[in-house]
Amino acid sequence: MSKRIVVDPITRIEGHLRAEVIVGDDGIVEDAFVSSTLWRGLEVIAKGRDPRDVPLIMQRICGVCTYSHYLKSTMAVEDALGIKIPYNAELVRTLMNASLFLHDHVIHFYHLHGVDWIDIVSALDADVEKASKLAFKYSDNPINTGENDLKKVKETVAKFANGPQGMGPFANAYWGHETYKLTPEQNLIGLAHYLKALEMQRMIAQMMAIFGGKNPHPQV
Amino acid sequence: MKWAGAITAMLALPSSFTPLMAEAVKVADRLPIIWLHMAECTGCSESLLRSANPSIDSLIFDYISLEYHETLMAAAGWQAEENLEQAMHKYKGRYILMVEGGIPTGDQEYFLTIGAHGHSGKESAVKASENAAAIFAIGTCSAFGGVQAAAPNPTNAVSLSSVTHKPVINVPGCPPSEKNIVGTLLHYLMYGTLPALDVYNRPKWAYRLRIHDLCERRGHFDAGEFVEQFGDAGAKDGYCLYKVGCKGPYTFNNCSKQKFNQGTSWPVQAGHGCIGCSEPDFWDVMGPFEEPLGDALYQTVFGGLGADATADKIGIALLTATAVGIAAHAALAAVKPPKE
Numbered sequence: 001m002s003k004r005i006v007v008d009p010i011t012r013i014e015g016h017l018r019a020e021v022i023v024g025d026d027g028i029v030e031d032a033f034v035s036s037t038l039w040r041g042l043e044v045i046a047k048g049r050d051p052r053d054v055p056l057i058m059q060r061i062c063g064v065c066t067y068s069h070y071l072k073s074t075m076a077v078e079d080a081l082g083i084k085i086p087y088n089a090e091l092v093r094t095l096m097n098a099s100l101f102l103h104d105h106v107i108h109f110y111h112l113h114g115v116d117w118i119d120i121v122s123a124l125d126a127d128v129e130k131a132s133k134l135a136f137k138y139s140d141n142p143i144n145t146g147e148n149d150l151k152k153v154k155e156t157v158a159k160f161a162n163g164p165q166g167m168g169p170f171a172n173a174y175w176g177h178e179t180y181k182l183t184p185e186q187n188l189i190g191l192a193h194y195l196k197a198l199e200m201q202r203m204i205a206q207m208m209a210i211f212g213g214k215n216p217h218p219q220v
Numbered sequence: 221m222k223w224a225g226a227i228t229a230m231l232a233l234p235s236s237f238t239p240l241m242a243e244a245v246k247v248a249d250r251l252p253i254i255w256l257h258m259a260e261c262t263g264c265s266e267s268l269l270r271s272a273n274p275s276i277d278s279l280i281f282d283y284i285s286l287e288y289h290e291t292l293m294a295a296a297g298w299q300a301e302e303n304l305e306q307a308m309h310k311y312k313g314r315y316i317l318m319v320e321g322g323i324p325t326g327d328q329e330y331f332l333t334i335g336a337h338g339h340s341g342k343e344s345a346v347k348a349s350e351n352a353a354a355i356f357a358i359g360t361c362s363a364f365g366g367v368q369a370a371a372p373n374p375t376n377a378v379s380l381s382s383v384t385h386k387p388v389i390n391v392p393g394c395p396p397s398e399k400n401i402v403g404t405l406l407h408y409l410m411y412g413t414l415p416a417l418d419v420y421n422r423p424k425w426a427y428r429l430r431i432h433d434l435c436e437r438r439g440h441f442d443a444g445e446f447v448e449q450f451g452d453a454g455a456k457d458g459y460c461l462y463k464v465g466c467k468g469p470y471t472f473n474n475c476s477k478q479k480f481n482q483g484t485s486w487p488v489q490a491g492h493g494c495i496g497c498s499e500p501d502f503w504d505v506m507g508p509f510e511e512p513l514g515d516a517l518y519q520t521v522f523g524g525l526g527a528d529a530t531a532d533k534i535g536i537a538l539l540t541a542t543a544v545g546i547a548a549h550a551a552l553a554a555v556k557p558p559k560e
Contacts, residue, residue, distance in 0.1 A: 006336040007297035011290045014262040016334060037333045038341075040259050041374030042367065050508035056495065057503065060367040063263020063395060064291075086451075107269075115294040160281050165250050169286045172303050173294035198277045202270050206484045213490030214480035215270070216263040216395055220492045 002030055008037065012112040014064040051077045059217055064107065066216040067100040067208065092211050096218065099207035103215075106204060110197040117182065118190035120167075121175035124158050126150075126188035134185050144196035145189055153192045223273030227406055230399060230478065231425045241410055250285040251409055252311040253318060254304065254348055255358075257290050258341045259332050259368045259377055260321025264359040265291045267395040271402045272482045279402065283409065287315065301335050308348060316408065317352035319345055322361040322368050322377035331375040342383055349384040354408055356389045357381065358401055360497055363390035363420075370503035381421065389414060390421045394497035399478050400426045418472070420500060426478075431468035431494050434476040437461065450510075455491060465510040466493025473498040 002025070008018035016038040022031040042061060046054045058073035059066060071093060078085065085093075128150045135142035144153075161167055174180070182190065205215040212218020224242040228235060255265070269276050280286055286293075287307035288300070295303055307315060323342050324331040332341035349355055357363040357380040368377040381388040391404050404423055407415050415423040432438065440446070441460040448454060450464060462469070468476070471494050479486040487494055496506035506513070 008336050009290050009296065009300055009334055011293050011296040011300055014291070016257070016332065018333075018336075037338075038259055039331045039375065040368040040377070044372065044374045045367070045370045045503075050511075052510050053503075053507045056509060057367060057370070060261050060263070060394070063261040063266045066263060066266070107266075111269075111292065120294075156281055163250075165252075165285045168250075168280060168284075169289055169293040171287075171293075171295065172299045172306075174299075195277050198269070199275065202272055202276075202482070205270055206481045209481035209484040209490075211490065213485050213487035213492060214397075216266045218490075219487040219495065220490050 001025065012115070014062050051081070056219070063216040065100065065104055067096055067212070067218055070218065071097060092220070096208055096211050096220075099204060099211075103201055103204040103208065106197050106201045110194045111201075114190065114194050115170070115173065117180065118194065119175050119180040119182065119187045120157065120170055120173075120191055121161065122180065122182070122184045123187035123191045124154060124161065124184075126154070126184035128154065128188070131185035131188045135189050138189075142189075144192045150188055150192055153195060154188065156195075157191065226273050227403060230403055230474075231407055241406070250283060251405070252285045252287050252307060252315040253289075253405075254287050254307055254315050254352070255289040255318045255320065256341075256345055256348060257334075258319060258321030258323050258345060258362060258380075259366075259375065260359070260361055261367075262291055262320070263395040264320040264362075264401070265289070267398050268358075268401050270398040270481055272398070274402070284405070287311070298336060304344075304348075308351060312351045314353050315351075316405070317348050317355045318358050319348075319355070319362045319380050320358045322366045322375075323380060323383055324368075324375040324377050325383065326376045328374070328376040345380060346383055349380075349386050352386065354389065354414060355380070355384070355386055356391055356404055358391050359396055360392040360394045360502065363388075363392040363422075364500040366394070367503055369501070387414070388421060389417065389423060391426075392420075392422060392498040392500075393473065394495075394502075396498070397475065397478055397480050400474070422472070422498070426474050427472045427498065429472065429474065429477075431471045431473055431476050431488075434474075435468055435488060436476065437488060450491075461488060461491075461493040463512055464493055465495075465508065465512055467496035467499075467502075467506045467509070467513065468494040470506070470513065471496040471499055471502075 003023045005021045005023060006018065010017040010019060016036060018035050018037050020033045021029055024030050042057060046057055054077060055070050055073040059070035061069045128147050131150055132145055132147045135145035208215040208218055212220050225235065225238045228238045228241050271279060274283065288304045290300070293300060293303065323345055325342055329340045329342050333339060334341060334344055360366045361368065362380045364379050365377050368375055381390070389404065391400055393400060403426060404415070407423065407425070415425060418424055418427055437458060437460045440458070441462060445459045446454060446463040447459045447461050448463060466488065468488065475486045475494070476488065479489070493509070495509045496502040499506065
């Protein structure tokens with residue numbers, strides 16, 4: 001008999017998402033449904049407002065890819081009214097969009113998607129020296145993977161994982177599952193990057209704040 | 221712990237509290253946090269990630285135990301729901317509930333559902349609030365309803381305080397700065413009690429003063445030097461943005477002092493007026509965002525008085541004098557926001 005599997009909430013995304021999968025006895029997916037379980041009606045709210053306010057409203061679609069909705073809805077208003085923007089405005093928009101591009105990739109790759117393939121628990125078994133050398137295989141200038149760095153990462157996470165309060169946001173996950181393919185050393189490098197990237201994204205967001213006043217949700 | 225001094229100063233505590241602050245956060249167990257996402261955009265979570273003093277990684281690993289946070293947690297589906305259940309059970313009466321997003325209610329309650337069983341957002345927010353030690357509404361959506369509650373409010377979204385009988389500390393802003401979110405947490409960590417609040421239940425240490433009071437462009441306001449339109453000579457000279465719609469005079473927050481992104485900038489510094497994002501119903505009452513409120517002032521929900529009536533009356537007198545002078549420029553908006 002077919003089995004219905006529901007994954008809701010799907011985590012590490014912006015917003016609310018539900019996936020339902022029908023799996024047959026042979027383990028093959030027969031059907032799948034995905035639904036977003038939140039509706040806010042921003043389109044309805046935008047109707048009848050001052051067109052200059054609408055991009056600020058539309059920006060609130062997403063706080064992760066914050067600037068993209070702001071930019072596109074601004075362009076939509078300009079298209080509708082036949083407005084040509086000055087060259088300086090184009091430059092500032094490009095710079096802000098580039099900082100969003102950079103920021104969003106770091107956040108998405110490490111903090112949202114990363115733990116789907118970095119096994120944090122396996123990283124605790126890694127050989128620090130081996131991992132530090134291995135990092136040079138992937139980059140000539142590896143970041144946060146010196147022996148001391150990795151040792152510190154391991155200590156921080158080990159203390160956290162073995163403490164009485166459990167693993168917080170990393171609790172009850174799928175650690176040790178066969179679909180985690182990386183070696184302990186590779187996992188440790190990934191984990192070190194996860195932590196370093198928390199610091200990097202903060203700096204990248206400052207880039208957008210220079211032009212847009214703040215991030216998320218710049219206002220210019 | 222080099223950030224302890226900065227935080228102590230921000231919370232307006234005497235500097236003798238600095239070592240105490242450092243001590244308090246070290247001694248305590250990691251503070252269990254349950255963070256729920258309602259009708260929201262995750263901007264407040266992103267803002268939390270920008271925290272530098274203390275940094276977000278030291279927060280997560282050293283000071284708080286982030287039991288449930290849909291944007292950061294590794295588990296999904298029923299494992300995620302199990303984490304929430306267990307945290308509510310294990311830390312009953314001890315956890316901090318932080319909620320991001322407005323809450324659809326009434327016939328529209330099921331415009332937001334969470335979990336395999338399709339419980340509404342309201343159900344999970346009410347359930348989690350029952351046994352929380354303290355409840356923080358993070359962001360304007362959860363504090364006052366936010367963008368989805370703007371007219372005509374298609375999902376009948378309301379604030380967290382409207383669905384729970386428990387006291388709720390509002391930390392509004394769209395999003396609130398990382399300092400206001402983390403500062404509220406550290407204040408609780410240090411005292412184990414709730415901070416002094418204003419009439420909208422906002423912590424006074426952050427929301428006591430008007431943006432206008434400490435604005436870096438305030439001198440230009442007082443001197444009558446205004447940006448008349450974006451891109452003019454006044455804009456290049458950093459003149460006051462009141463005439464192009466700055467809502468700083470009606471908005472209570474610490475942006476002009478603390479700024480955003482580790483003090484990098486804030487909207488007024490970047491050349492756009494404040495839109496009043498930490499005030500109730502700002503989407504409806506502060507717009508159009510690029511026109512001065514001018515005559516519209518008395519039509520606001522605050523009756524033009526804001527959160528601090530006495531100080532604002534003086535402010536209104538000043539603004540009215542200014543408004544007379546600029547009446548010609550303060551053309552009424554071609555399009556008014558829809559009324560309910």
